[in-house]
Amino acid sequence: MKLPHFDYQAPVSLAEAVALLAAGDGSARPIAGGQSFLPVMAFRLAEPSLLVDLRNIPDLSGIEISDAWVRIGAMTRWRDLLDDARLAEALPLLPAAIDHVAHYQIRNRGTVGGSLAHADPAAEMPTLALTCEAEIDVVGAKGKRVVPASALFTGALSTSLEADEIIVAVRFPAWPRTRRWGFEEFSRRRGDFALAGVALCYDEDDKGRAKNVRIGAISVADTPIRLKAAEAALEGRAVDTAAIEAAQAAASGEVDPAADIHASARYRKSLVGTLLNRALVSASTRKAK
Numbered sequence: 001m002k003l004p005h006f007d008y009q010a011p012v013s014l015a016e017a018v019a020l021l022a023a024g025d026g027s028a029r030p031i032a033g034g035q036s037f038l039p040v041m042a043f044r045l046a047e048p049s050l051l052v053d054l055r056n057i058p059d060l061s062g063i064e065i066s067d068a069w070v071r072i073g074a075m076t077r078w079r080d081l082l083d084d085a086r087l088a089e090a091l092p093l094l095p096a097a098i099d100h101v102a103h104y105q106i107r108n109r110g111t112v113g114g115s116l117a118h119a120d121p122a123a124e125m126p127t128l129a130l131t132c133e134a135e136i137d138v139v140g141a142k143g144k145r146v147v148p149a150s151a152l153f154t155g156a157l158s159t160s161l162e163a164d165e166i167i168v169a170v171r172f173p174a175w176p177r178t179r180r181w182g183f184e185e186f187s188r189r190r191g192d193f194a195l196a197g198v199a200l201c202y203d204e205d206d207k208g209r210a211k212n213v214r215i216g217a218i219s220v221a222d223t224p225i226r227l228k229a230a231e232a233a234l235e236g237r238a239v240d241t242a243a244i245e246a247a248q249a250a251a252s253g254e255v256d257p258a259a260d261i262h263a264s265a266r267y268r269k270s271l272v273g274t275l276l277n278r279a280l281v282s283a284s285t286r287k288a289k
Contacts, residue, residue, distance in 0.1 A: 004047040037118060054166065063076060074114075076113075077110060093181040093199060100185055120157060121223050138168060140165035142162075182283035198227075198275040227272075
């Protein structure tokens with residue numbers, strides 16, 4: 001399908017971009033890589049009067065790693081994440097999951113901030129941000145604010161961002177080097193959106209029992225979700241076969257996915273549990289550093 005008519009601006013400062021969005025009175029939209037939003041426009045699911053291209057704004061991309069945070073600029077592309085060897089040490093769950101994002105060409109254009117703002121529940125980044133309890137730095141006409149990932153996603157392709165707000169960066173709390181993690185997703189073909197996926201991490205106490213368990217699920221609800229029952233099934237327990245099976249059953253029982261042409265709801269419920277089992281086996285057997 002053809003794109004609807006729209007005007008186009010490519011500002012060179014964040015202040016100029018915010019002003020353009022504010023003047024649009026809700027009908028202007030920012031665009032980053034465009035890998036998700038342009039197809040939405042082509043299907044006429046969105047018809048903005050103005051696209052505000054963020055690519056010429058300095059300081060919106062880059063990866064900063066400190067003792068407190070892993071900070072990723074909103075215009076950082078998937079390929080940049082995969083190419084940064086530091087992330088394999090600082091936040092290994094991230095590159096492991098990003099390797100599943102779409103195809104090579106899309107990873108060269110798609111951006112972190114664009115994925116968060118697009119809020120597709122079948123995408124990896126929203127669930128990663130939720131699972132890792134990330135914070136989103138946002139700038140709008142009213143100034144700066146910080147949005148916890150848990151408060152950002154309000155529905156399918158819907159966020160709590162105001163019409164004049166732009167995501168500047170996402171900040172992941174720094175990880176202990178010994179943190180255990182796992183990621184699994186399943187799609188019909190490599191690069192397709194996942195039928196379901198699981199991201200998880202946890203620490204261990206001095207007796208080897210799981211603590212700070214966090215498990216997120218992809219593509220089983222209108223938003224990314226935490227699997228609270230599965231987390232509770234693991235918290236305070238050694239991650240052995242019995243605990244993994246208990247978490248698997250809890251995960252399948254607590255999700256209520258929709259059916260579509262690709263998979264039934266029953267299949268997705270079972271798949272979430274299976275993927276969690278695999279991710280936990282991977283996490284618990286991976287050699288700790």
